Amino acid sequence: xxxxxxxxxxxxxxxxxxDVFKSEAILVTGSNTxxxxxxxxxxxxxxxxxxxxxxxxxxxxxxxxxxYASIWLRPKPGTDVVWINGLMHIIIKEGLHxxxxxxxRTEGFEELKAxxxxxxxxxxxxLTGIPISDLMNAAIAFxxxxxxxxxxxxxxxxxxxxxxxxxxxxxxxxxxxxIGVEGGGVNPLRGQNNVQGACDLGALPNVLTGYQQVTxxxxxxxxxxxxxxxxxxxxxxxxxxxxxxxxxxxKVKAMYIMGxxxxxxxxxxxxxxxxxxxxxxxxxxxxxxxxxxxxxDVVFPGVxxxxxEGTFTNSERKVQRVRKAIQLEGEAREDYWIISxxxxxxxxxxxxxxxGEIMEEICKVTPSYRGITYERIEKEGIxxxxxxESHPGTPVLHVGQFARGxxxxxxxxxxxxxxxxxxxxxxxxxxxxxxxxxxxxxxxxEGRGLNMLYPELLAEINQEDASNLGIGNGDVVHVASxxxxxxxxxxxxxxxxxxxxxxxxxxxxxxVNVLTINAIDPIAKIPEYKVCAVRVEKVV
Amino acid sequence: xVDLIIDDKDVxxxxxxxxxxxxxxxxxxxxxxxxxxxxxxxxxxxMCVVEIEGFPHPMTACTTPVTEGIKVxxxxxxxxxxxxxxxxxxxxxxxxxxxxxDKGGECTLQDLVHDFELDSGGYQIEKVDWEPVYSTPLIRYxxxxxxxxxxxxxxxxxxxxxxxxxxxxxxxxxRIAVVDKDKxxxxxxxxxxxxxxALTENLSQLKGRPWMVExxxxxCTYCGCGxxxxxxxxxxxxxxxxxxxxxxxxxxxxxxxxxFGYEFIESEERLTRPLIKKDGKFHEASWNEALNLVxxxxxxxxxxxxxxxxxxxxxxxxxxxxxxxMQKFMRAVIGTNNIDHCARL
Numbered sequence: 024x025x026x027x028x029x030x031x032x033x034x035x036x037x038x039x040x041x042d043v044f045k046s047e048a049i050l051v052t053g054s055n056t057x058x059x060x061x062x063x064x065x066x067x068x069x070x071x072x073x074x075x076x077x078x079x080x081x082x083x084x085x086x087x088x089x090x091y092a093s094i095w096l097r098p099k100p101g102t103d104v105v106w107i108n109g110l111m112h113i114i115i116k117e118g119l120h121x122x123x124x125x126x127x128r129t130e131g132f133e134e135l136k137a138x139x140x141x142x143x144x145x146x147x148x149x150l151t152g153i154p155i156s157d158l159m160n161a162a163i164a165f166x167x168x169x170x171x172x173x174x175x176x177x178x179x180x181x182x183x184x185x186x187x188x189x190x191x192x193x194x195x196x197x198x199x200x201x202i203g204v205e206g207g208g209v210n211p212l213r214g215q216n217n218v219q220g221a222c223d224l225g226a227l228p229n230v231l232t233g234y235q236q237v238t239x240x241x242x243x244x245x246x247x248x249x250x251x252x253x254x255x256x257x258x259x260x261x262x263x264x265x266x267x268x269x270x271x272x273x274k275v276k277a278m279y280i281m282g283x284x285x286x287x288x289x290x291x292x293x294x295x296x297x298x299x300x301x302x303x304x305x306x307x308x309x310x311x312x313x314x315x316x317x318x319x320d321v322v323f324p325g326v327x328x329x330x331x332e333g334t335f336t337n338s339e340r341k342v343q344r345v346r347k348a349i350q351l352e353g354e355a356r357e358d359y360w361i362i363s364x365x366x367x368x369x370x371x372x373x374x375x376x377x378x379g380e381i382m383e384e385i386c387k388v389t390p391s392y393r394g395i396t397y398e399r400i401e402k403e404g405i406x407x408x409x410x411x412e413s414h415p416g417t418p419v420l421h422v423g424q425f426a427r428g429x430x431x432x433x434x435x436x437x438x439x440x441x442x443x444x445x446x447x448x449x450x451x452x453x454x455x456x457x458x459x460x461x462x463x464x465x466x467x468x469e470g471r472g473l474n475m476l477y478p479e480l481l482a483e484i485n486q487e488d489a490s491n492l493g494i495g496n497g498d499v500v501h502v503a504s505x506x507x508x509x510x511x512x513x514x515x516x517x518x519x520x521x522x523x524x525x526x527x528x529x530x531x532x533x534x535v536n537v538l539t540i541n542a543i544d545p546i547a548k549i550p551e552y553k554v555c556a557v558r559v560e561k562v563v
Numbered sequence: 564x565v566d567l568i569i570d571d572k573d574v575x576x577x578x579x580x581x582x583x584x585x586x587x588x589x590x591x592x593x594x595x596x597x598x599x600x601x602x603x604x605x606x607x608x609x610m611c612v613v614e615i616e617g618f619p620h621p622m623t624a625c626t627t628p629v630t631e632g633i634k635v636x637x638x639x640x641x642x643x644x645x646x647x648x649x650x651x652x653x654x655x656x657x658x659x660x661x662x663x664x665d666k667g668g669e670c671t672l673q674d675l676v677h678d679f680e681l682d683s684g685g686y687q688i689e690k691v692d693w694e695p696v697y698s699t700p701l702i703r704y705x706x707x708x709x710x711x712x713x714x715x716x717x718x719x720x721x722x723x724x725x726x727x728x729x730x731x732x733x734x735x736x737x738r739i740a741v742v743d744k745d746k747x748x749x750x751x752x753x754x755x756x757x758x759x760x761a762l763t764e765n766l767s768q769l770k771g772r773p774w775m776v777e778x779x780x781x782x783c784t785y786c787g788c789g790x791x792x793x794x795x796x797x798x799x800x801x802x803x804x805x806x807x808x809x810x811x812x813x814x815x816x817x818x819x820x821x822x823f824g825y826e827f828i829e830s831e832e833r834l835t836r837p838l839i840k841k842d843g844k845f846h847e848a849s850w851n852e853a854l855n856l857v858x859x860x861x862x863x864x865x866x867x868x869x870x871x872x873x874x875x876x877x878x879x880x881x882x883x884x885x886x887x888x889m890q891k892f893m894r895a896v897i898g899t900n901n902i903d904h905c906a907r908l
Contacts, residue, residue: 061786068723069721217879218904221878224886226902227902246894250891260874262907274871274872279893282878323837325834327784329801331882337789337812342883343811353836362885363888365854371895466785
C-alpha cells in the first residue's frame with residue numbers, strides 16, 4: 024500500500040474486478056487467485072474464455088491459474104524487482120512504452136530508464152532463472168496490450184522488498200499508460216474481507232480515517248473538535264511487528280487485541296510468544312479462545328459477522344452492508360458495544376444507538392466516505408471515494424489525473440531477501456494459504472464441511488526433492504529454521520520448484536510461523552513470509 | 564441492428580441476439596429450463612420452442628439468432644402441446660417427490676409442471692436404480708431428479724473454468740458424472756444453477772422448505788472479494804447459504820468457504836461469557852467485572868507509563884464501524900497512535 028501511495032497518491036485497487044473484461048492482457052503475480060480470491064479468479068477465467076484476454080502469470084509456484092495462462096514466468100522467489108525491471112527494459116527498447124502518457128501524466132521517467140538499462144534479458148535471466156524468450160514474449164504481450172491490468176497479492180508484498188516490488192509494478196503499469204483507464208490498473212487483491220475497510224477507517228498507526236495523516240495539525244484539530252477531546256497524539260504510533268518488539272523491550276506494557284490471532288499469524292512465533300508473555304496486561308476480544316486469547320488476562324466474547332449490523336469494504340473499495348441474521352444464546356456482544364462500554368468506564372462517553380449512527384459519524388470525518396449511507400447501499404455497495412450523497416462512487420481511480428497529481432516513477436534496484444538457503448539450511452520456505460481454510464483457521468477449522476475436504480496440514484514439495492530426501496506422498500518431515508522447528512505431513516506436488524517447500528499457515532498443530540523470519544520491509548513493515556531458509560528431513 | 568416481429572410486436576435488437584433474448588427484451592416470456600443468463604445457450608430442454616413463419620418446424624429460441632424481418636410466434640396450441648410433451652418426457656425420469664425435496668417451492672420444473680397443468684400421468688419406463696455418485700461430500704446428486712439440462716456441466720466449465728463434471732453414459736442411462744475428482748472445488752456453482760432439486764447441499768443437518776426459511780442478505784466474512792450471500796435461518800438456526808444471481812460481484816457464485824464455511828458461527832466452542840484469568844486459569848465473569856478490570860488496568864498503566872505503553876490491534880474481520888471505534892478508542896481515550904491490524908499478514 025505504501026508503494027502505491029508513493030506512485031499514485033492512493034494505495035488501493037485502482038479498478039473494479041469486472042474491468043478485466045476490458046483488458047487485453049492480465050498480469051497476475053504473487054496471487055494464487057483461484058484459492059485466495061476464488062470469485063475474482065472466475066472473472067479472470069471468463070475474461071480469457073469470453074473476451075480473449077491474454078493471461079500472464081508470474082509466480083514461483085505452478086499455481087492453478089498457470090493452466091489458463093498464455094505465458095508463465097517462474098522467477099526464483101525474491102527476485103521480483105529483477106523481472107519487472109527486465110520487462111520494462113525490453114518494453115522501452117522495443118519502443119512499446121506510452122510516450123505521450125509518460126510525458127503528460129508522470130514524472131521520474133528518465134531516472135527509471137537509466138535504472139532499468141542494466142536489466143538486460145541476459146542479466147535478468149541469470150538472476151531469476153526465467154528463459155530469455157519467455158521474458159521477451161511476456162514484455163511484448165504486456166507492452167502491446169491496450170490496456171493491460173496487473174493483479175497482485177501477498178506474493179509481492181511479503182518480502183523485505185515488498186514496497187519496492189509494488190513500486191516496480193506501478194512503474195510497469197505507468198510505463199504502458201495503464202493507470203486511470205478502464206481495463207487497466209494496478210490491483211492489490213486484499214486478503215481478508217475487511218482489510219480495506221480497517222485501513223480506510225484508520226486502524227493504522229500513522230493515519231486517521233480516509234488516510235488523513237496524524238502528523239497534520241489541521242487534521243488532528245478537526246478530529247479533536249468532532250470527538251470533543253482536548254488533544255490527540257501527533258506522533259505516529261508503531262506497527263504490529265514493532266508492538267511485539269516493544270513489548271519485549273518493556274516499552275509496551277498492555278495490549279488490547281480485537282479479532283486477531285498473532286500467536287499463529289505472525290512471524291517467528293517463539294519470539295512472539297516471548298513478547299506476549301512480557302506484557303503486564305493483555306486483553307483479547309474474539310469469538311473463540313484462540314492461541315492468542317489463551318495468553319490473555321481478560322477475554323471479551325465478541326460476535327461473528329452473522330450476528331451484527333455494519334459494513335465491510337471489499338478489495339474493490341466497495342462499501343457493502345453486513346446484516347444481522349441470527350441471535351445466539353449467551354452473553355457475547357457486538358464489538359462496538361464492548362468498546363463503547365469500556366470507553367465509558369474510562370471516562371469517555373461513546374453513546375451510539377447502533378452501527379448506523381457510527382457510520383454517520385464516519386461520514387462526517389472522512390471525505391472519501393462522506394456520501395455513503397446505509398440507505399444508499401441497501402441494494403448495492405458504493406466504491407469510495409464518494410464525496411457527497413449525490414456522487415455515484417468511483418470505480419476507477421486516477422482517471423485524468425493521479426491522486427497525487429503526477430504519477431511518480433521510482434528507480435529501484437534489486438536487493439536480495441534477508442535469508443537465502445545455504446549449506447546448513449538448503450531449502451527455501453514459502454508460506455501461504457489453501458482454498459478450504461482461512462487465515463489462522465479459527466473459523467474454517469470449526470465444523471465438518473471444510474475439514475472433510477482439507478482435514479490436515481500438507482506441506483508441498485516437488486518430486487525431485489522428495490526422491491532425494493527419500494520421502495513418499497504423505498510422509499512426515501521435520502522442517503527446521505534458525506528460529507524453530509515443526510513436523511508436517513507432505514504432499515508431493517508439481518507446484519513448488521525444486522528446492523522450495525510451501526507450507527500453509529492455518530494449522531496450530533504445525534504452526535509454520537515458528538520457522539519464518541521476523542525480517543520486515545522497512546517502509547510497509549510487512550514480514551518476509553515468502554522467503555526464508557530451512558532444513559527438511561524425513562522423520563523416521 | 565435487426566428488426567423482427569415477435570407475437571405481432573415490432574422488436575429491434577443487436578445482431579447476434581438470440582430470439583429468446585430478443586423476446587425477453589420486449590417483455591415477452593418464453594418458458595425455459597436449461598437456459599441461464601450467465602451461460603452459453605445449451606439447447607437441451609426444448610421448452611423454449613417457437614414458430615418462425617416460413618419454417619415448417621419450431622425452433623429453440625435460446626439457440627436461434629434473430630434474422631431480419633422474421634415473424635416469431637411464442638405461444639400457440641401447437642407450441643403448448645409440444646411443451647407439454649417435453650415436460651411429460653422429463654417426468655418419465657423425474658419423480659414427483661416434491662414434498663421431500665429441498666427445492667420444492669423454488670423449482671423451475673415444479674413451476675412449469677404447475678403452469679402447464681400436468682399430473683404424473685404420462686409415460687412409464689423401467690425404473691433405473693442409480694448409484695449415488697459425486698465427487699464431494701458437501702454436494703449431493705440425486706440422479707433420478709436430474710433432467711439432464713446440463714446447466715451444472717456448463718457452469719463448471721464456463722464460470723469456474725474447471726470442467727470437473729460432464730455427461731456419463733448414454734440414452735436413458737446418461738447422468739452427470741465426475742470427470743476429474745481432483746478438479747472439483749466443492750464451490751457449489753452446480754447447486755446454484757440447478758433448476759431442480761437434483762443437486763443439493765449435503766452439509767446441513769436441518770432442512771427447511773424455502774417458504775419457511777428466513778434469508779438475510781449480507782457480505783461474506785472470508786476474503787476481500789466481498790461476495791453477497793444469504794444466510795438461511797430456520798427456527799433460529801443456520802441451515803445453509805444461498806445466493807441471488809443478480810446481487811453482488813459474485814452474481815450467484817461462491818467458493819467452498821462462502822457456501823459451506825458457516826458452521827463456525829454456531830460452534831459449541833464459541834465464547835459466551837467474559838473470562839478473567841486468576842492464577843493462570845480462566846474464570847467466567849460478568850461484563851461489569853471484566854470491563855471494570857480492564858478500564859482500571861488501562862488507567863493504571865497509562866498513569867504510570869504513559870499512553871504509548873498501551874497498544875491496540877484492530878481487525879480486518881470486524882466491520883468498518885468497529886474498526887473506526889477501536890482506533891477512536893485508542894486515540895481519543897487511551898491517547899496513543901499505537902493502533903494497527905493484520906493488513907500486513
